[in-house]
Amino acid sequence: MMNLNQDQIQELYTFTRKHFVEHYDLQTEMVDHLANGIELQWKQTPTLTFHEALNKEFKKFGIFGFQDVISERVKAMEKRYRAIIWRFYREYFTLPKVVLTLFLTMIYFSLLRVMTQEMVYYFFVANSAGLMIPLFISSIRYRKKLNAKPRKWMMEEMIFNQMGLFNLGILPLHLLNLNLLSHRFVHNQWFLLALSFFLTCYILLFYIIAFIIPTKAEQLLSETYPEYKLA
Structure with missing residues (x-):
């Protein structure tokens, strides 16, 4: 049975890139699949050329x-990223980080309970800006880091994409803020605690x-x- 040589393996990587497989981890998966299929075809039909076997596969x-x-x-990667x-x-x-969560909750609660509806509105606006600006800067830095690498990995791309999606996800927070302007529960203590x-x-x-x-x-x-460290 014939085995693929190193030049043919590299040609398979080139082939996957030409067919819009951008990420190295997925390229490797496809190359392994194609290589196994080609070698199996050679076992059954030894006269096939490399390119004939590749096209059939x-x-x-x-x-x-x-x-x-x-x-x-x-x-699958999205599921892994959520995990x-x-x-x-x-x-x-x-414990012990839950203490920080409770502390931040009480800080927000203490601020919101003494604010007017208008103050709550501007407070939300400031929070939205405080989230979007650092996230935007962080995403730019991360993209520069990715562009400097010779290979793309799907996990890295997923991290960057989710940063962008979260930035868009801040919009509903602002819409919630607009709704609070006319919310009759805006000064209800339990509502403020939940908020x-x-x-x-x-x-x-x-x-x-x-x-x-x-990071x-x-x-x-x-x-x-x-294979990441080896690559």
Whole structure:
């Protein structure tokens, strides 16, 4: 049985890139799949050339090529990313970090209970700006870091994309703020306490997505891809 040589393996990487597989981890997965299929074809039909076997193997992916596989891989990575967020997030609801969560909640509560409705509005505006500006700066720095690397990894791209999505997610917070202007419960103590806890949870989520996960990207990549350090 013939085995692929190093030049042919590199050609498979080039082939996957030409077919819109951008991330190195997914390229490696596709290359392994194609290589195994080609070698199996050679076992059955030794007279096939490398390119004939490659074309036959690629046709097995259907008219959309690698796109279905990419979509499934993205879904799996999104699930893994949510698990990572939850891993860091739940730390703030266990000792000793839960003390910080409760402290921030009481700070918000103490501020909101003495504010007028108009003051609450501007308080939310300031909070929104305080989230969006640092997140925007952090995402730019992270993108520069990604662009400097010779290879793209899906986990890195997922971290960057989620930072951008969270920035868009601040808009509902502002819409909630507009609704509070006419909310008859705006000075209800229990409502304010619940609102304070919500804001605290939101700030913690922002902090994890904007700063914790990007700074731990190398560690997360090594956990996700055993080959990352070798690459």
